[in-house]
Amino acid sequence: AQKVTQAQTEISVVEKEDVTLDCVYETRDTTYYLFWYKQPPSGELVFLIRRNSFDEQNEISGRYSWNFQKSTSSFNFTITASQVVDSAVYFCAPRPWAGSYQLTFGKGTKLSVIP
Amino acid sequence: DAGVTQSPTHLIKTRGQQVTLRCSPKSGHDTVSWYQQALGQGPQFIFQYYEEEERQRGNFPDRFSGHQFPNYSSELNVNALLLGDSALYLCASSLADRGLSQYFGPGTRLTVT
Numbered sequence: 001a002q003k004v005t006q007a008q009t010e011i012s013v014v015e016k017e018d019v020t021l022d023c024v025y026e027t028r029d030t031t032y033y034l035f036w037y038k039q040p041p042s043g044e045l046v047f048l049i050r051r052n053s054f055d056e057q058n059e060i061s062g063r064y065s066w067n068f069q070k071s072t073s074s075f076n077f078t079i080t081a082s083q084v085v086d087s088a089v090y091f092c093a094p095r096p097w098a099g100s101y102q103l104t105f106g107k108g109t110k111l112s113v114i115p
Numbered sequence: 116d117a118g119v120t121q122s123p124t125h126l127i128k129t130r131g132q133q134v135t136l137r138c139s140p141k142s143g144h145d146t147v148s149w150y151q152q153a154l155g156q157g158p159q160f161i162f163q164y165y166e167e168e169e170r171q172r173g174n175f176p177d178r179f180s181g182h183q184f185p186n187y188s189s190e191l192n193v194n195a196l197l198l199g200d201s202a203l204y205l206c207a208s209s210l211a212d213r214g215l216s217q218y219f220g221p222g223t224r225l226t227v228t
């Protein structure tokens with residue numbers, strides 16, 4: 001079984017501030033995928049990134065960056081120069097490499113960016 | 116390129132009734148997963164359909180059933196509705212042979228009174 005802990009329930013930042021969303025996961029699988037999704041007030045989950053557990057290279061995509069540390073089972077997400085449109089609930093979700101297709105979601109972190 | 120679509124958008128049902136929710140996958144996708152998201156919680160996996168069969172099921176009772184059609188669209192059926200079934204029901208599609216990212220639809224908000 002897999003488990004996700006997103007300890008930050010809610011975060012508020014002022015526009016243009018940087019913000020990091022923490023994700024700690026538990027899994028017995030040696031190889032797995034990790035995902036981040038964004039859920040704006042409209043409700044639709046928007047796919048942000050997928051990482052493989054054997055690839056610990058950090059990744060940057062525009063204002064978004066991800067820090068994957070397998071040794072600490074963490075997959076943190078940073079938004080640089082936050083914007084009001086970044087306001088949403090963010091979910092981290094692991095998924096086994098094989099044998100299971102389900103994403104395991106935590107409770108998410110609600111980010112509010114104040115203008 | 117059409118994304119995942121779901122219908123209806125909102126639905127109000129009475130306890131004990133039955134409901135059917137529908138999902139059309141993203142163009143080119145052949146696998147559909149269903150998730151239930153209660154208010155303030157993360158989505159919970161209900162089941163996944165591939166090649167018109169249920170491939171995997173989460174921890175949900177038999178009142179929850181589904182179907183996948185030859186065109187890959189899918190239905191989620193819930194019988195004997197309970198107040199606790201009130202939630203946002205999300206459909207996600209993906210490509211089975213690549214088993215990778217799931218793309219979600221806008222969801223159906225079900226309210227049971």
